[in-house]
Amino acid sequence: MLQNIFIQTRQGTLFLISDLYYDIIRDFIIEMSNFVEETGLGEVLLPVQEEPKCIYSHIEIPQIICEHFLTGDKNKKLIPKKKTRYYSAVYRRNEEIPY
Numbered sequence: 001m002l003q004n005i006f007i008q009t010r011q012g013t014l015f016l017i018s019d020l021y022y023d024i025i026r027d028f029i030i031e032m033s034n035f036v037e038e039t040g041l042g043e044v045l046l047p048v049q050e051e052p053k054c055i056y057s058h059i060e061i062p063q064i065i066c067e068h069f070l071t072g073d074k075n076k077k078l079i080p081k082k083k084t085r086y087y088s089a090v091y092r093r094n095e096e097i098p099y
Contacts, residue, residue: 003035006042006093013093015042021052021085029089036091046090056083 006015017032019025029048036042 002032006032006036006091009093011093011095014045015091015093016088017090018086018088021087026052026087029087033089033091041095042091042093044089045092046088048087048089052085052087054083054085057081 002017009015017029019029026048033044033047036044
C-alpha cells in the first residue's frame with residue numbers, strides 16, 4: 001500500500017515512515033527501503049535503525065488525571081509511559097514513473 005503511495009508522489013517529495021517499536025514495524029520499513037532501492041524510483045536518506053529511537057515525554061499531566069487514573073495500580077489503573085520508542089526511515093522520490 002505505501003509502495004503505491006510512494007510511486008504516485010512527485011519528484012523531490014520526502015517520504016517519512018515512523019511508527020512504534022515493534023519488530024513487525026521494523027520489518028515493514030526494511031521492506032519499504034528495499035522497494036525504494038530496487039525500483040530506482042528514489043533513495044533512502046535515513047535507513048531504519050538497528051535499535052529504536054526514544055523520546056521522553058515532558059508533558060505535565062493534569063492533577064485530576066493523576067488522582068483518578070494514574071494511581072500506579074497495574075491491575076486497575078493506567079500508568080503513563082515516560083518514554084516512547086519508535087523506528088523511522090526517510091526516503092526521497094527521485095525518478096519519474098516509467099511508462
